[in-house]
Amino acid sequence: MKEKNIIYDGSFEGFLSAVFYVFEHKFDVVNIQNNTSVQNGLFTQNETIPTETIKANRVWKGLTSKLSASACNTIYYAFLSEKLGAEQILLDYIKYAFSNTRKIDKDFSHPSVLKTSQIAKMVGREKHRMEAFVRFRLTKDAIYFASIEPDFNVLPLLIKHFKNRYADQKWIIYDIKRHYGLYYDLNTVDTINIEFPTHFDFTKTDDNYFSDQEFEFQKLWQDYFKSTNIESRKNMKLHIRHVPKRYWKYLSEKQPN
Amino acid sequence: MSFQRIQEKLKILADAAKYDVSCSSSGSNRSNTNKGLGDATGMGICHSYTEDGRCVSLLKILLTNYCIFDCAYCVTRKSNDIKRAAFKVQEVVDLTINFYRRNYIEGLFLSSGIFKSADYTMERLVAVAKKLRLEENFNGYIHLKSIPGASDELMREAGLYADRLSVNIEIPTRAGLKKLAPDKNREDFLKPMKKVKQEIIQYKAEKKIIKSTPKYAPAGQSTQMIIGASGENDFQIMQTSNYFYKSFNLKRVYYSGYVPISYDERLPQIGSAVPMLRENRLYQTDWLMRFYGFDVSEILNQQHQNLDLDIDPKLSWALRNLHEFPVDVNTADKRMLARIPGLGMRSVHKILNARRFRRLNWDHLKKIGIALNRAQYFLVCDSNQFERRDLTAEKIKGLILQNSKSKYTKTLSNQLSLFG
Ligand code: SF4
Numbered sequence: 001m002k003e004k005n006i007i008y009d010g011s012f013e014g015f016l017s018a019v020f021y022v023f024e025h026k027f028d029v030v031n032i033q034n035n036t037s038v039q040n041g042l043f044t045q046n047e048t049i050p051t052e053t054i055k056a057n058r059v060w061k062g063l064t065s066k067l068s069a070s071a072c073n074t075i076y077y078a079f080l081s082e083k084l085g086a087e088q089i090l091l092d093y094i095k096y097a098f099s100n101t102r103k104i105d106k107d108f109s110h111p112s113v114l115k116t117s118q119i120a121k122m123v124g125r126e127k128h129r130m131e132a133f134v135r136f137r138l139t140k141d142a143i144y145f146a147s148i149e150p151d152f153n154v155l156p157l158l159i160k161h162f163k164n165r166y167a168d169q170k171w172i173i174y175d176i177k178r179h180y181g182l183y184y185d186l187n188t189v190d191t192i193n194i195e196f197p198t199h200f201d202f203t204k205t206d207d208n209y210f211s212d213q214e215f216e217f218q219k220l221w222q223d224y225f226k227s228t229n230i231e232s233r234k235n236m237k238l239h240i241r242h243v244p245k246r247y248w249k250y251l252s253e254k255q256p257n
Numbered sequence: 258m259s260f261q262r263i264q265e266k267l268k269i270l271a272d273a274a275k276y277d278v279s280c281s282s283s284g285s286n287r288s289n290t291n292k293g294l295g296d297a298t299g300m301g302i303c304h305s306y307t308e309d310g311r312c313v314s315l316l317k318i319l320l321t322n323y324c325i326f327d328c329a330y331c332v333t334r335k336s337n338d339i340k341r342a343a344f345k346v347q348e349v350v351d352l353t354i355n356f357y358r359r360n361y362i363e364g365l366f367l368s369s370g371i372f373k374s375a376d377y378t379m380e381r382l383v384a385v386a387k388k389l390r391l392e393e394n395f396n397g398y399i400h401l402k403s404i405p406g407a408s409d410e411l412m413r414e415a416g417l418y419a420d421r422l423s424v425n426i427e428i429p430t431r432a433g434l435k436k437l438a439p440d441k442n443r444e445d446f447l448k449p450m451k452k453v454k455q456e457i458i459q460y461k462a463e464k465k466i467i468k469s470t471p472k473y474a475p476a477g478q479s480t481q482m483i484i485g486a487s488g489e490n491d492f493q494i495m496q497t498s499n500y501f502y503k504s505f506n507l508k509r510v511y512y513s514g515y516v517p518i519s520y521d522e523r524l525p526q527i528g529s530a531v532p533m534l535r536e537n538r539l540y541q542t543d544w545l546m547r548f549y550g551f552d553v554s555e556i557l558n559q560q561h562q563n564l565d566l567d568i569d570p571k572l573s574w575a576l577r578n579l580h581e582f583p584v585d586v587n588t589a590d591k592r593m594l595a596r597i598p599g600l601g602m603r604s605v606h607k608i609l610n611a612r613r614f615r616r617l618n619w620d621h622l623k624k625i626g627i628a629l630n631r632a633q634y635f636l637v638c639d640s641n642q643f644e645r646r647d648l649t650a651e652k653i654k655g656l657i658l659q660n661s662k663s664k665y666t667k668t669l670s671n672q673l674s675l676f677g
Contacts, residue, residue, distance in 0.1 A: 106610035109621045132302045136359045144358060167292040168394070169358055186292075216260045217355050220267055224356075227271035228317060229307040232516055233531055238310030242303070252361070253305055 004030045007048040012079055015087060016056035019094055021049050023059075032087040059094075066097045071105030077120035077127075080153045089115045126150050127157045133243075134162075134173060135252045137218075138211045144171040147202040148250060155182055159189050176202055203249045218252045225253035267352070269342040273322040273333050274368055276516060277425065277481060285398055285420040285476040293394030295357060295364070297420055297476075301398070302363055315366040315400060316356050320344055320381055324370030328438035329521045330427065330486045333370045337519070343372070349385045350393065357397050364398030364420070365389070375406035375445075383411060386418035398476070403453065405445035412452040416460075421476040421508070422453050429497045433487030437523060450505050453478050457506070477508035484539065485532040486515040486524055492562040495542055499553045502546075512539040538564040545571060548602055549595045568654060572598040575635055576650040582635045583643065587616050599631030630660045 004027055008014035018032045035048070063072055075093065078086055092112035097104055108114045129150075136144035144166070155175050162171065163184060174181035174194060183192045205214060248254040285297040303312035319333070321343035327335040353365045367385055371378050382401050389395040401419040403412060415422060424446045428434040431443055453474060460473035480501055482494060498510045514536040517527045542564060545551040549571070556570050557563075565573045575582065575598045584593050586608055594605045607625045611617060616639035623629060634653045637643045648656075 104614075107614045108607055108611050108625060109615060109617070114624060128302070132304050134360050138359075146360070164289050164298075165296045166294070166358070166360075167289050168294050213355075217359060219260075220264060220352070221356060221359070221361050223264060223268055224271050224316070225305065225307070225313070227268050228275045228313065230275055230309050230311075230516060233309035233311075233514075233533065235310045236308060239306055239308050242306040242310060242312075251305065252359070 003044045005044045005046045006030060006032050007035050007046055008032065009051050010034045010036060011051060012076065013053060013056040014051040015079060015090075016059040017052045018049055018087075019091060020052075020055040020059050022091065023098075030091075032091055034082075034087070063094065063097065066100075067103060067105045071103075074105070074117055074120040077123040077157070078116045080157065081119045081123050082153055083119060086119060089119070123152045123154065123157075126152050127154045129247065130154055130158055130173075131161050133247050133251060134158075135250060136171060137205055137252075138214045139209055140211055142170065142211075144169050145174070146172070146250075147174045147176050149177045150175065153178060155180070155191075158182065163189055203255075218255070222253050222255070263348060263352070266342045266344055266348070267318070269340050270319045270322060270344060271317065273370075274317045274319045274366075276332070276513065276518075277317065277366070277368060287396050287398075287420060287472065287475060289396050291394060293396050294354070295395055295397035297364065297396060297398040304361055304363070314363045315398065316353055316362050316364070317366040318344070318349070318352075318368075320349065320367060320369040320378070320385070321372055322370045323372045325373070326371055326438070326440040328427070328441065329519065329523055330437055330483055330515065332518050346381060346384050346388060350388050353389060353397075354393055354395065357395070362397075364400070366400040368402035369404065371404060375404045376408050376411060379404045379407035379411045379415065383415050383418065386415065390418045400476075403449035405441060405449065407449050409448075409452045412449045413456055416453055416456050416474040417471055419474055421479060422449075422474050423479040423481070424450055425481040426497070426501070427481065427483050428487050429482050429489045429494045430487070433489060437487055450478060450480075454505050478505060479507055479509040479511065481511040481513055483515050484512050484536050490562045491535075491539065491542075491564045492557040492559075494539060495546075495553050495557050498543065499546065510543060512536050512543070534566055535564070538566065538570060542570045545574075550592050551596075567658065569598075571596070572631060572654075572657070576654055579650060583637045584635060586622065586636050586638050587612055597632055597635045599628035599635075631657055 006018045006021060006027075008018040015032065022030055022032070031044070060072075063075065067075075075090060078090060089112050093116045096110060096112055104110065104113060106113075108117065130148055134146045134148060136146045139145050153175075155173065155178070158173060159182060162173065162182070166184065168186070170183075170185055172181050172183045172192070172194075179193065181192050181194060183190050205218065207215070243251070243254075287297040289296040301314060303314050305313040307313060321341070322333045322339070323341050323343060324331075324333045324335055332339065349365070349367065353362075356362045357364065365385075367382055369378050369382060382404070386399050386401055389399065398421075399419045400421040400423065401415050403415065403422045403424045405424060407415075412422070426434075426443075426446055428437055434441060434443060456473050457477065460470060464470040482497065484494065494512070498512075501507050501510055514532040515525060516531050517525050517529050520527060542553070542556055545556060546553050551574070556574055561573075561577075564570050568576075575596065581593070581596070584597055586594065586597075591605060591609065594600060594608060595602060600608075604625055604627050608617065608622075611621060611625065615621075618639040619629070619642070622632070622638060633643075634648065634656070
């Protein structure tokens with residue numbers, strides 16, 4: 001028998017629609033793949049399925065009745081990892097959940113439960129890092145702007161945190177890698193795309209775009225960062241473990257003066 | 258504001274504040290109201306880390322480093338020949354707000370040297386917090402230092418605007434304090450602490466009856482002790498710590514390895530190592546007391562007045578109490594699970610959950626993430642492979658040390674070479 005490849009549009013709803021499809025047709029050997037990472041095998045049969053909100057909702061509702069709210073969150077987090085093969089692990093998890101009468105989300109000795117929680121933890125860590133490492137810079141149009149390049153697609157997970165915290169200022173958090181951002185206009189948070197000028201350097205604070213004050217506060221922050229260090233306790237290994245180098249280019253305190 | 262003047266002041270007053278190790282911004286429950294700025298409901302975020310690996314979460318500064326006192330262990334002491342500066346209330350407010358808006362910080366930690374008098378100083382600290390809350394509608398985190406000797410009335414007001422209040426006892430014993438900080442006496446520290454404790458209890462009680470009662474220092478009180486400046490042993494330090502936790506309902510006690518800053522003969526000299534490993538062991542003991550159900554006297558007592566530096570305090574305790582082991586992870590209660598060396602509270606919860614589904618063996622335990630190199634000598638699980646030899650404590654310690662390279666080995670050998 002040929003192996004079945006089910007291809008969905010890359011969205012979470014799309015993934016849940018694919019899960020619905022698998023259950024509906026009782027497929028046993030099946031792959032769920034994102035439409036950007038399709039792998040054609042000689043012995044596979046590809047089938048693209050549409051995203052259907054109603055079906056996705058039914059799967060999600062089923063999950064919320066089978067699992068705790070935090071376990072459902074775990075599934076969503078793991079999905080946002082965009083890791084190759086994550087869909088397979090999640091499908092296993094979901095099958096295991098539906099085939100059991102007991103709640104299985106704490107059964108860490110089952111491989112799919114353990115794996116899902118591990119991936120979700122990585123995503124959660126990235127979310128926390130972004131909450132910490134986002135650095136807003138004030139633009140000339142009075143918007144606080146930050147650009148990020150997270151390892152996983154964590155923007156959707158950041159909305160609540162930043163909306164609660166910065167309720168009285170306009171802000172944008174832009175994911176350079178995935179080419180979309182969040183924009184808060186003092187009322188709601190929307191998903192946006194921005195056309196940046198060619199050769200726009202996200203790591204530079206260009207005075208054509210950013211407010212004059214911005215330079216002063218960046219300087220003050222850099223100074224503060226230096227003053228608060230205790231030289232006789234210096235421990236760069238620990239420092240880098242907390243602030244991995246790949247994040248440095250967006251941290252104001254890490255910019256050369 | 259004039260950029261250069263602020264820059265100069267910030268350098269001086271951040272530098273002087275850095276020896277206060279507390280940087281916690283968690284434990285409050287202040288949420289954003291009326292679409293203001295900020296929110297302090299979460300866990301508290303470290304926005305960056307210093308090159309010495311400490312969390313940067315708050316703008317930690319002194320209002321001024323002018324001081325009328327002369328505490329030997331402090332850079333700000335009157336007799337020290339350093340540059341002095343003082344912020345205006347509005348300058349601190351502006352810095353805080355602008356740093357906060359850029360997501361640099363969770364809030365402000367404001368301390369101060371004592372200029373003129375305790376009340377004069379405390380009044381200004383309170384003025385900063387008040388302005389932030391009432392004029393800027395700021396809901397981020399505010400930690401104010403309670404100035405020893407400040408009046409009850411000011412302390413009451415401070416708690417209405419601050420999330421946390423702290424007084425640093427700094428020196429763990431009365432005798433040490435007398436020697437190093439002759440201007441200070443213990444009662445001056447205790448007075449604001451007592452007041453704040455009473456107010457917290459009272460506001461909480463009122464809140465139960467009248468919902469609109471304002472918050473009072475929702476993140477509680479903390480204090481700090483300097484380690485290794487005045488010759489106390491670990492037993493004395495943890496007894497003091499235990500006393501403060503119990504008598505003042507403190508949220509945290511911080512331990513800060515003394516950083517030599519002076520040639521004063523009463524103190525370790527400039528160039529001697531900061532006792533970072535010892536500091537770490539004290540924190541571990543503190544955790545065992547607060548989260549693992551240990552009584553301080555189980556770990557430190559007349560017989561054991563100092564913590565082992567080469568192994569952690571839980572392992573030390575286990576080696577002294579081998580008759581309590583091995584523990585069966587499939588049946589033991591939470592209290593005993595938490596006492597197995599190599600098991601953190603997280604692993605304990607995972608075990609409690611997972612064992613409802615099946616009996617756990619070594620493989621499961623490994624996957625759960627337990628440090629088996631330490632734990633294996635102290636537990637049995639669903640396997641007939643376990644440590645059968647009747648090993649002595651010394652032997653077990655040797656085996657464990659052989660198989661683990663402590664991240665502190667380097668620091669440790671540095672410290673030991675002092676005696677070599
Ligand atoms: S009163 Fe405080 S600031 Fe002044 S010298 Fe003593 S410890 Fe330092």
